[in-house]
Amino acid sequence: MNTRTTAPAPQRVPLRQTLANLPRDTRDTLFLLAVIGWIVAPQVQWLPVWTSLMVAGVLLWRGWLAWHSRPLPPRWATSIILGPLAFGGTIFSHGTFLGREAGVTLVIALLALKTLELRARRDALVIFFLGFFAMISTFFTSQSLLTAAAMLLGLLGMLTALVNAHMPVGRPPLWQSFRIAGTMALLGTPIMVALFVLFPRMAPLWGVPNDQLVGGTGLSGSMKVGTIAELALNESVAFRVRFDQPAQQLPPPSSMYFRGPVLTGFDGREWKAEPYREDNNWARRVGLPADLQVQGPPLRYEVTMEALKRPWVMVLEATPTAPTLPDNPVYMTQDLQWTAARPIMDIVRYRAESYPTFQHGPLTPVRQLREFTDLPPGFNPRTLALAAQMRADPALANADAAALVDATLARLRTGGYTYTLEPGVYGQHTADEFWFDRKEGFCEHISSAFVVLMRALDVPARIVTGYQGGSMNPVDGFWTVRQSDAHAWAEVWMEGRGWVRVDPTGAVAPGRVGQAQRLTVPQGAFASAMGTMIGASTLQRMRAMWEAVNNSWNQWVLNYTQNSQMNLLKKLGFESPSWQDLSTVLGALLAAAALAGGGWSWWERSQHDPWLRLLTQARKRLADKGLELPENLPPRSMAQRVQQHWGAAASVKPLHDWLMRMEQVRYAPQPAASLGTLRREFKALAWPEPPPRS
DSSP states (O other): OOOOOOOOOOOOOHHHHHHSSSSSHHHHHHHHHHHHHHHHHGGGGTTTTHHHHHHHHHHHHHHHHHHOOOOOOHHHHHIIHHHHHHOOOHHHHHHSSSSSHHHHHHHHHHHHHHHHOOOHHHHHHHHHHHHHHHHHHHTOOOOHHHHHHHHHHHHHHHHHHHHHHTTOSSSSOHHHHHHHHHHHHHHHHHHHHHHHHOOOOOOOOOOOOOOOGOOOSOOOEETTTHHHHHHHTTOOOEEEEEESGGGGGGGOOOGGGGEEEEOOOEEEEEOOOOOOTTOOHHHHHHOOOOEEEEEEEEEEEEEEEEEOOBOOOOOSOOOOSSOOOOOEEEEETTTOEESSSSSOOOOOEEEEEESSSSEEESSSOOOOGGGGGGOOOTTTHHHHHHHHHHHTTTTTTTTTTTHHHHHHHHHHHTTTEEOOSSOOOOOSSSHIIIIIOOEEOHHHHHHHHHHHHHHHHTTOOOEEEEEEOOOOTTTTOEEEGGEEEEEEEEEEETTEEEEEEEEEEEHOOHHHHHOOOOOOOOOHHHHHHHHHHHHHHHHHHHHHHHHHHHHHHIIIIOOOOHHHHHHHHHHOOOOOOOOHHHHHHHHHHHHHHHHHHHHHHHHHHSSSSSSHHHHHHHHHHHHTTTOOOOOTTOOOHHHHHHHHTTTTTTTTTHHHHHHHHHHHHHHHHOOHHHHHHHHHHHHHHOOOOOOOOO
């Protein structure tokens, strides 16, 4: 009977062992590629699609070549084919090489392509420089705590690769290079902190054109039906408020309206700010009074606003005095909106003082109010008919604006209207569809339909956008206002009262205004599973803790301004601090750091194998006397050479015995012998004279 023997199946080698057995060049290359991928990953959402695909493809290709020990492509492939493609793609995406976005795109593309030319140490150094620049450019788009933590890991990775590149001999473990890199980073941390705290803050000396107009977040200067509903799905923080008053003295969330753009012009589809005219442009209007009269005690608070890339300065209604923004003048329009001269590009902190009780606008009819009753022809005919029907009602025939507002709000409360994020796509006659067909919508649908009906009733009205409500973070006590708190409400002019806030959304959904209840989209499977496993309350506490930590980062790091520096100097005893004082303190700290570094270096040198240093001094003294000895010669052999060279001279035996005691201290230490004793004996030794020359 024939028997067959089967070969044993090959055993799979664990990945960890495979990585440990890789050649050093392969291991170092894969590590560097991983670090580059980590640095580039946070910018993928801002890069053109072709850049992300090209970087991913090049890094994977380079990793495959290193893993299989394949040769790199010829240099002409990158310089003639891939390089021009990167330049052409940048021109195609941005139209220029200038500007922040174009520059970052090109640098990241070149960083990836340079890995295909990684043949010598100088190529690695170029990659390191490009990598550090790409790391810094990440902060152009995000300066959050998560981004800083990710880039700190990237910095340690780059420093590890840099240290490893300067250890060409053998196969040093990456952990050793990482430890050296970490030590370097720790040693540089005090100097970095001193420079951050004391280096004079000043305005940028240069800028990149058009960058400030890209990528704005939040409310805009116009409102199409549906835009605020999109913001309601955004849970990111718009700004945080820290009130001087205790929580018990704060007004209820239902009366917290943070005023933003005021919209007057309506073309049937979109609400816009009042059109600018040559005789009534914005630059001339900002200096006009708003006829604002405030009453009662004020609310004093400090706002930390995110970089929304908009000029709106969010404050509570109503704020008669201008908030102070560093190097950015602030103006109030006659619509009671505070606006900065330039878009706010960074996290900014400012103080404000608002009065919840106020009135503004003319108290008697004036000609300018007529433009607040304008409606475009050919739109919303059924709403116009509804207004005529209401005016024909004997109860409303001679009614004033307040009675017409009450009647309209009663219709909203009792007419079966619904507050929803998904009312469907509205057509041409948005007000007609809301009042008669859909009867559902978000705040912009409701406020737009309300203002159209008010104007059809010949009542001056306009839309105000901003943020309403918010929530208190129980961890740090800051009042947090999110993009999901974006809101639109109406203002109606009433004789004797001026402009009066009317929030028609409160008539449809009282919980939205009174209790700050927000509509939310259905959670995904992962979020639902996390909520089930951990619990909704636990998730809320974790979120509050994280936002408090992130807010501390914003307050103490991102918003550390020149005023903060001057306040620090005042605490240090400077009565009228200036940038010269900052320079003096910084110079003194740097000088102290230099002296400390020099002292540490001297101490380290004195502690670095003092036995070997003493033996080296003896070898140099013997060389001066004419006896040259190799550096690797031990003390016993040195004693023998001394006897061979000088014979039985009287001064030879003390030197011979001293060298033998040196060996004993090193290899067979005795309590009676110490290095300090030998150092004192060395100074007292009588050295043999060199033999006379023939």
